[in-house]
Amino acid sequence: MAFSLPIVNSKTATFECIFGRGCEGHCCKNGRPSVTPQEKKVIDSKLEEVLPHLRPVAQKLIEKDGYLSKRTKLGAPMLRVIEEYCVFFNKGCVLHKIGAQDGAAYQYKPIQCALFPLTKDEDTNEWYIRQWGYGGEQWDLFCLNPKESKKKAVVTLAEEIALAEECEKSSR
Numbered sequence: 001m002a003f004s005l006p007i008v009n010s011k012t013a014t015f016e017c018i019f020g021r022g023c024e025g026h027c028c029k030n031g032r033p034s035v036t037p038q039e040k041k042v043i044d045s046k047l048e049e050v051l052p053h054l055r056p057v058a059q060k061l062i063e064k065d066g067y068l069s070k071r072t073k074l075g076a077p078m079l080r081v082i083e084e085y086c087v088f089f090n091k092g093c094v095l096h097k098i099g100a101q102d103g104a105a106y107q108y109k110p111i112q113c114a115l116f117p118l119t120k121d122e123d124t125n126e127w128y129i130r131q132w133g134y135g136g137e138q139w140d141l142f143c144l145n146p147k148e149s150k151k152k153a154v155v156t157l158a159e160e161i162a163l164a165e166e167c168e169k170s171s172r
């Protein structure tokens with residue numbers, strides 16, 4: 001559990017992802033991460049390979065209108081949603097699955113998804129773990145309820161913390 005990233009609620013946050021063990025990917029339901037120009041380049045480079053694995057309705061939408069909507073978050077366009085789920089969702093994140101097949105699960109998906117529920121407060125620039133009852137969390141996603149797990153988030157999110165540390169180093 002050795003990490004150097006300062007996470008303001010590291011002592012109290014609990015979290016366990018149970019995707020595939022009772023959760024079918026609720027965090028991608030109406031999931032609308034924003035995509036930076038660099039992330040768009042990466043997704044574009046894999047799009048032909050990704051498309052056949054998407055839900056037919058998402059394939060059609062992307063072929064017609066693209067995968068980015070006109071809505072923006074943090075100054076960048078957000079992924080589209082169709083039939084309640086992110087266009088890249090099909091029994092899990094297809095960008096994640098193809099990334100894993102290619103050797104690194106997080107390499108093609110937006111960083112906001114890769115780090116979830118670890119995030120950075122845009123006002124204070126502080127890292128924190130999203131939890132009900134912390135920082136005015138609005139999302140009713142059950143896994144953000146600290147009562148759902150007794151596991152310390154800094155243990156279960158070791159990969160995400162390591163990724164955030166890499167992001168911090170590369171942005172210096």
Ligand code: SF4
Pocket residue numbers: 027028031032033079086087088089090092093094095096109110113
């Ligand atoms: S890009 Fe992948 S992880 Fe992110 S919301 Fe879409 S399906 Fe979920």
